[in-house]
Amino acid sequence: MKNKIKTKLKEIKLSNGFRVRKVKDSGNSHIFVYKNKELLSFASNDYLSLSNDKRIINSAKKALDNHGYSTSSSALISGYTKSHFKLEEELSNFLGQEKTLLFSTGYQANLGVIKSLVSRGDNIISDKLNHASLIDGSLTSRANFKRYNHNDCKNLEEMLIGTKGKNNLVVSDSLFSMDGDTPNIKKMSTLAKKYDALLLIDEAHSIGIFEKYGRGLIYKNSLNNKENIFVTGTFGKAIGTFGAFFSGKKDHVEYVLQKARSYIYSTSLPINAVEATRKSLKIISKENWRREKLFSLISYYKKNIKKSGFTSLKSNSQIQALLVGSSKDALYVSDQLFKSGIYIPAIRPPTVEEGKSRLRISLTVDHQLSDIDYLINILQKISRNLVQSQECVKK
Ligand SMILES: Cc1ncc(COP(=O)(O)O)c(C=O)c1O
Secondary structure, three states: OHHHHHHHHHHHHHOOOOOOOOOOOEOOOOEEEEOOEEEEEOOOOOOOOOOOOHHHHHHHHHHHHHHOOOOOOEOOOOOOOHHHHHHHHHHHHHHOOOEEEEEOOHHHHHHHHHHHHOOOOOEEEEEOOOOHHHHHHHHHHOOEEEEEOOOOHHHHHHHHHHOOOOOEEEEEEOOOOOOOOOOOHHHHHHHHHHOOOEEEEEOOOOOOOOOOOOOHHHHHOOOOOOOOEEEEEEOOOOOOOOOEEEEEOHHHHHHHHHHOHHHHOOEOOOHHHHHHHHHHHHHHHHOHHHHHHHHHHHHHHHHHHHHHOOEEOOOOOOEEEEEEEOHHHHHHHHHHHHHOOEEOOEEOOOOOOOOOEEEEEEOOOOOOHHHHHHHHHHHHHHHHHHHHHHHHHHO
């Protein structure tokens, strides 16, 4: 067994798939401090630049002083406090949903929710590019797992026709984390209704970003508070804190609370994370200027990125992907950026398909136009070198 692991590790290294963690000294949304060197970062999900907001930090500190760190129990035993209750109520109001359940992470939320809603004999119909947590939740549920082509509602309908009369759950990200594109949620909801399916949308990357007050794409499309539609989301991205949620009609949320093992058998969120999130939600709904600034950066990036020499995937969001191709080339580009003071790790298989390794660029409120200019300038130089070296290899 020991030798097998050694061989497998070697294989990962040979395929340029070996992953290493860089120890960050500090920084978050647009700065990554590594070995005392400040790098310009495009690698954080702190899209609204709130994780270092003093108002949020003070709320967390106050909660720590008053309640200590751990809740020391799962919610159903003794880990459910007034703070948890208030955040659930405030989230329901914010999202326009009947009821909300807090989870400790988005991964746990997706695992617990999917496994509660479907089981053996049911069907899950899932976008091919869904996040790993949605896939893992689907696989552990033991329902039949079917995948439709990315954002292809025609293919989704074909699958729904093929599974008519069964208990079906359609699952999708609302903003795809590695491509930055969004599905046609309106059309998906029409199809779910037509074929009597449930629809679960993961708003991990959309909460805080879309809709005037940051209520996400479900709210923006007036699909909140619908009998067959529910949402999950995480606080670890635009909200700038930690934790996650599931929201929908009262009965569905109540049912998940009875069934979700990742909820029932896990310590509840620390109160400081809950209080920090309560504060962040208030800021997010009031400070529209954050979304306005982010979208002006997105427009500027999209207008200028063509100059970089790399192919940019179609996206109107804060997540922008530059296609590189092989893992080796993606690592090369990332290394060259690093040498010029820019931090963007290479995204490789199995996170993305073989041959579609890329740079995932996330824009945040604290970025400046000059940061984007600098990035594009350096990318131009790297793409020229890359083309030259590829031509040499061909000769
Ligand atoms: C679409 C999506 N869902 C869920 C998660 C998991 O959320 P968390 O980090 O809170 O576990 C992520 C995070 O990477 C994500 O991108």
